[in-house]
Amino acid sequence: MAEYHVFPKYDVKLSLPKEVYFPSDDSFLMLDNIELPPNSKIVMEIGGGSGIISIYLAKKHPEVNFIVTDISYQATETILLNHRLNNLCNPFDIICANKLQSFYKISPDVIIWNPPYLPSDATSDALSSIEKNMLIGGKKGSEEAYDLIAKISESNISTVFYTIFSIEDKEIGRAHV
Numbered sequence: 021m022a023e024y025h026v027f028p029k030y031d032v033k034l035s036l037p038k039e040v041y042f043p044s045d046d047s048f049l050m051l052d053n054i055e056l057p058p059n060s061k062i063v064m065e066i067g068g069g070s071g072i073i074s075i076y077l078a079k080k081h082p083e084v085n086f087i088v089t090d091i092s093y094q095a096t097e098t099i100l101l102n103h104r105l106n107n108l109c110n111p112f113d114i115i116c117a118n119k120l121q122s123f124y125k126i127s128p129d130v131i132i133w134n135p136p137y138l139p140s141d142a143t144s145d146a147l148s149s150i151e152k153n154m155l156i157g158g159k160k161g162s163e164e165a166y167d168l169i170a171k172i173s174e175s176n177i178s179t180v181f182y183t184i185f186s187i188e189d190k191e192i193g194r195a196h197v
């Protein structure tokens with residue numbers, strides 16, 4: 021069952037089932053730091069979860085088109101619901117996809133990816149696959165973020181890219197967007 025939540029700082033309302041990532045400090049760090057370059061036409065968010073990041077940006081930029089994906093079908097249904105709940109007029113394409121796998125040719129001005137970024141440890145095996153997709157980025161934690169960077173580069177997409185790394189990944193050393 022979904023719960024209804026309001027995020028007054030961002031003027032976003034969300035319906036959130038427990039199987040979908042509940043916006044947390046990482047989501048807020050991204051919300052507080054992402055700036056769209058002037059004249060952006062298309063923003064793509066990978067792993068939209070509840071949709072909070074794209075919904076917030078769409079409210080600020082009604083002229084921008086959004087493509088929002090998630091590997092979880094339930095997350096994509098939640099994003100659609102939350103798009104309606106926030107009365108957005110922006111075109112929003114919501115797609116259940118694994119990173120860029122379903123896209124042949126795209127040229128978004130901005131790609132956003134708040135990935136699962138925690139390192140796996142002895143307790144991660146007990147997590148469900150949905151929880152792993154939300155939280156675990158690999159052995160070090162940053163593998164999922166780097167994998168998308170490699171795919172963007174292979175696809176020759178020229179874009180502004182926002183992602184996040186965890187301070188728990190010892191090779192990264194500090195959290196940054």
Ligand SMILES: C[S@@+](CC[C@H](N)C(=O)[O-])C[C@H]1O[C@@H](n2cnc3c(N)ncnc32)[C@H](O)[C@@H]1O
Pocket residue numbers: 041042043044046047066067068069070071072073089090091092095117118119134135136137153154155
């Ligand atoms: C840390 S949550 C972030 C959710 C939301 N963007 C936010 O900031 O609150 C990571 C999201 O990425 C999704 N995800 C994980 N692996 C993915 C993949 N390979 N392709 C697309 N989405 C993925 C998860 O289902 C989850 O919704």
